[in-house]
Amino acid sequence: MAIPTERRVGYGVAIGYGVTDLFGGGAFAVIGTWLLFFYTTYCGLTVLEAGSIFAIARVIDAVLSPIMGYITDNFGNTWLGRKFGRRRFFLLLGAPLMFLYSLVWVADMNYWYYLGTYLSIELLSAMVLVPWETLAAEMTKRFDERTRLAGVRMMCSALGGFLAVSVPGIIMQFTGKDNALTYTLTGGIFAVIYFIAVLITWACTWEAKDVEEEYHHTTDSNRKSGLMNHLKYLLIDLLSSFKIKAFRQHITIYIFSFTALDVFNSVFTYFVVYALSKDTATVSGLLSIAAFVSIPGTFGFMMLMNKFNMTPSGALRISYSCIFAVLAFLFFVYMSGINVPTVVFSAVFVVLGLARAGLYYIPWNIYSFIPDVDEMVTRQRREGIFAGVMVLMRKSTVALAIMIVGVVLEFSGFVKGMGSQPESALDAIIGLMVFATAILLAVSFWMTFKFKLTQHTHEVLIKEIDRRKQGGQACDCNTETRQVIKDLTGYAYDKVWITKPTDNPLNGAAPAAIR
Known part of the structure; x- marks a missing residue:
């Protein structure tokens, strides 16, 4: 049987694989930054109508990802899967569909147009990103090569987020700040970038040869056909993933640490504006610093594990410890009321950006090894199921975290638009940003001592x-x-x-x- 590690994964291949995260990390960063404003300013939608589009898409997306994972795991049984690959076929199909992204940013259409175009992007993201995320585990078994693939993809993701903020600003220099054409051009430019990126990934990647042979010569004699049967098997596979010990530990680390930063990010602006009495430009500047240094930060953590053989758990503990230190600093600044020089604040957010890079990168690096553990139990390659579960859990928890933050602030007496807030609201802001974030991180920190994958x-x-x-x-x-x-x-x-x-x-x- 052929061993799927004959080809080496150098930095050229890693870049070819990782550029698709310009779409994964960039498309929804653009949407999160600009789309609500675009809908309500240039498209004639009310805030309620625009919000309903995002809510409907969130519900649909929560089920699309695991379904897509199940489809790609079993697509090798079809003629198309045998001919084009059970994963890479969807990259080839998805590349030209990236031009749908430009249709989202057309002004003066009706509600149903915007609902349909936005849902098409949610479907497209599931169709491309879920099978793409499985490829790192298929392309190589080597620890250092998978680490390289995960590191480069996260740097591309950070670059995609940076472009999401910078490209519209550049276009505004030519079109003006109050022009719908700015966003239409932005959508068109990014559609071209994403098309090229996904096509490059399709050309630069491959699937495991032994997996292809396995699917060519075996059929599932124990599973029946039919829609209801496939839905039943999908549910069985999703639940069975949690019976793998390393995956249970990994998903705990992943969800609690990512949710910790969701909580931090959602209230940080309130902390700066109301607790420190600074303007939103300060928020933008500090977060921009953290975002910028996350790119070299990702490379640094990649080197820690590749060159210095640090375990994923050890690298995560470094990341978490730095974030704990930043939280302690922010709490001290608030309690003491001292005026901290801008250069000190900037230095602290350099540390946060570096630490955040590790927090985001390492769990996605770990993910690529989980299907190997599962294979030891099931003798199957089920990368798609694990990718689908991770995306499902992530999309669900981020929505839950933001909702809980909103509820806590509401009951604390927070009043939107006021120049100052009551003491109870400030206490809630500090409690969420410092203590809730720290508690969630502490759970992940504790789990790293139990996690044995090295x-x-x-x-x-x-x-x-x-x-x-x-x-x-x-x-x-x-x-x-x-x-x-x-x-x-x-x-x-x-x-x-x-x-x-x-x-x-x-x-x-x-x-x-x-x-």
């Missing part, structure tokens, strides 16, 4: 998978490997690499050998 344990896992694929017997597995597999999967060695459906600990994910 470069060494991953190498042990991959060697054992390759050994079993080549006909190795369970009785020949050494003690260290047995312990590593138990630490990562949560199952004793005799419960993994199953050959009978009745022995499957995941209750529904049939092993590839009998599919």
Whole structure:
């Protein structure tokens, strides 16, 4: 059986893979920054109508991603999947559809036009990003190469976010600040960028050869066809992903740390304006500093794990510790009332930007190794399911976090538009930004001590998978490997690499050998 690690992943390939995150990190950054203003200023929509578009899209997106993950995991059974690849086919299909993005930014249309165009972008993002996120795990088994792929993609994501803010500002220099053409041109320019980026990724990436062969020569004899059956199997696969110990730990680290920054970001402006009595230009300046340094920060964390062999857990603890320090500094400034020089504040947000880079990058780097752990249990490659679950959890928790922040501020007596706020509202702002953020981060910090996936344990896992694929017997597995597999999967060695459906600990994910 061919081993899907014959081709090496250098920085050229990593850039080719990562540029699609110009779309992943940029498209919705543009939308988040400008679209509500565009809808209400140039499209004749009320705030309620515009808000309903985002709400409807959020609900639909929450189910699209796991469905897309299930489809790509099983697309290899189709003629198109066998010919074009179960993942990369959707990149080829999605590249020309990127021009739909330009239609979002057309002025003077009706509500249904804007609802339809925005939903088309949500569908397009699920169709492209879910299969694309699985490719890092398919392209290579090497820890350092997957780390490189994840690092470059996160730098491209940060660049996409930077372009989201800067490109419209540049266009405004020529069209003026109060011109709908600014946003129409912005949408067209980004549509071209995203089309080129996705096409480059399609040309530069590949899928695992043994996975392709597996799908060519096996069919699922235990699963029935039909829409309702596929929905049932989708639910079974989604739930079964949480039975993998490393994934449960990883999703805890991912959700709690990302939600911590969601809470911080959502109230930071209020903290600066009402607690520190500074203007919004200060907010923009500090967050711009943090955003800018996140690009070299991502590269720095990538080097920590590649060149210095630091474990993902160790690198995360550095990131979290720096954020704890920043929270302590902000709390001290508020409580003491001292006037901090701008250069000191800037330095603190350089630290925050570097730390934030690690917080965002490392969980997505870890994700690419989770399907290997799952393969040891199920003998399947289910990257799509794990990508779908991660996106589903992330979209759900970010919406929940922002809603909770709004509720807390509302009950604290916060009054929008006032130049000052009551003491109870200031206490709520501080409580959310400092203490809620710190508590959420503390959960992730604690979980890093339990998380056992490292470069060494991953190498042990991959060697054992390759050994079993080549006909190795369970009785020949050494003690260290047995312990590593138990630490990562949560199952004793005799419960993994199953050959009978009745022995499957995941209750529904049939092993590839009998599919």
